[in-house]
Amino acid sequence: MNLETTMVKIVGAFATSHTPQILVQPKISEEFTRQLQEVHNALMQVGRRIKEANADTIIVFGSDHMETFWLNNYPQLLLFTGKEVGGKFAGYELRLPADPELSKELLYGLIDLGFDVSFAHELELDHPYISPTYWVLKGAQHDSYRPRMIPFHINSNVDPRIKPRRAFELGKAIRQVLDGSKLQNRVALLATGGLSHFVGTPFYGKVDVEADNFLIEKMKAGKGYELADLTTDWLDEHGEFEFRTWLTLIGAVNSAPAEIITYQRAWHAGYCVASFKV
Amino acid sequence: MVILYGYPDPKYLNLYKLGRAIHLDPQVREKFKLDREAVMNEFKLSEEEKELVRSADPVKLFKAGVSPYTIFFICWEGYGFMQKPIEEQMMYKRIKETQL
Numbered sequence: 001m002n003l004e005t006t007m008v009k010i011v012g013a014f015a016t017s018h019t020p021q022i023l024v025q026p027k028i029s030e031e032f033t034r035q036l037q038e039v040h041n042a043l044m045q046v047g048r049r050i051k052e053a054n055a056d057t058i059i060v061f062g063s064d065h066m067e068t069f070w071l072n073n074y075p076q077l078l079l080f081t082g083k084e085v086g087g088k089f090a091g092y093e094l095r096l097p098a099d100p101e102l103s104k105e106l107l108y109g110l111i112d113l114g115f116d117v118s119f120a121h122e123l124e125l126d127h128p129y130i131s132p133t134y135w136v137l138k139g140a141q142h143d144s145y146r147p148r149m150i151p152f153h154i155n156s157n158v159d160p161r162i163k164p165r166r167a168f169e170l171g172k173a174i175r176q177v178l179d180g181s182k183l184q185n186r187v188a189l190l191a192t193g194g195l196s197h198f199v200g201t202p203f204y205g206k207v208d209v210e211a212d213n214f215l216i217e218k219m220k221a222g223k224g225y226e227l228a229d230l231t232t233d234w235l236d237e238h239g240e241f242e243f244r245t246w247l248t249l250i251g252a253v254n255s256a257p258a259e260i261i262t263y264q265r266a267w268h269a270g271y272c273v274a275s276f277k278v
Numbered sequence: 279m280v281i282l283y284g285y286p287d288p289k290y291l292n293l294y295k296l297g298r299a300i301h302l303d304p305q306v307r308e309k310f311k312l313d314r315e316a317v318m319n320e321f322k323l324s325e326e327e328k329e330l331v332r333s334a335d336p337v338k339l340f341k342a343g344v345s346p347y348t349i350f351f352i353c354w355e356g357y358g359f360m361q362k363p364i365e366e367q368m369m370y371k372r373i374k375e376t377q378l
Contacts, residue, residue: 026360028367065347066298071286126301157347159285198370200346200354201282202337205368237280267364
């Protein structure tokens, strides 16, 4: 690759949990309220970093839970290609400009590389996007800084789901398309989901801290590529099924080492906000 | 093989529709709290589905094969579990894995 021809530049890469509680903020214990505050502070720090990096566009890798998408057509991979991003959750309405030029280039480029990605010009987003970006935009002082946003759905929650290795390879392909683009664009990446939790199952309330630490240590060491070998079974067994979105990001940043901004072992989830050294 | 977030069995399609509506539509959510039977009839739930909803039992719903997200929408959002004390929400402390 000739770096001089690369016009799209990745100026930041981050990953975060996306639970509904991040925005709903149920007042059920002082400890949980304190932990959520730590997560909010970390997400606002992500927002400040994105603003300082002067990112034009944030590509958000998220995963739907039969909210945005329905059983009349449930996609494995779907790229938002419209002009405006929108959605409502917990009394908050997200409205941001999107980036149809870049998303169209990604769509065509990914299909050329063998990823048959669906697309949509219109979506109603839910908590996987809105819970964390509410705080990210707050940190970035949303009113004075209006980044564009491209949501990218990676099915992690409704079986059958994309394989972990495929999620990682998708990230590498996204990077290849971005590196080959002639568009003038500063891009930040944000993956949402995880870490260990068991929502809606009889294991709800269990948090596999050991599994979280395993993932965190690999990411900190710049060995995220090793995590592409994890299996669907392993991810479900340890409550790490949403780590697929993180794997896509890890692929896109060539397994760059991660800095953990915060990790909070809350009563129902391992909350983690990470920044990757791009 | 440990798959917790399995394939959504089509026999519960109307139950999934109800769960999604509880999540997305505040009016359905409120009506569900006030008159569950009317809402279940509106969504054409089968008797089996109605019994599952009436149970308000996430473990029972899970064992029947209902999607965990529908369970969350119905129990945590519809029945309001999300605002309950943490100990009451922690399913895994209340059951033994051998019960599954």
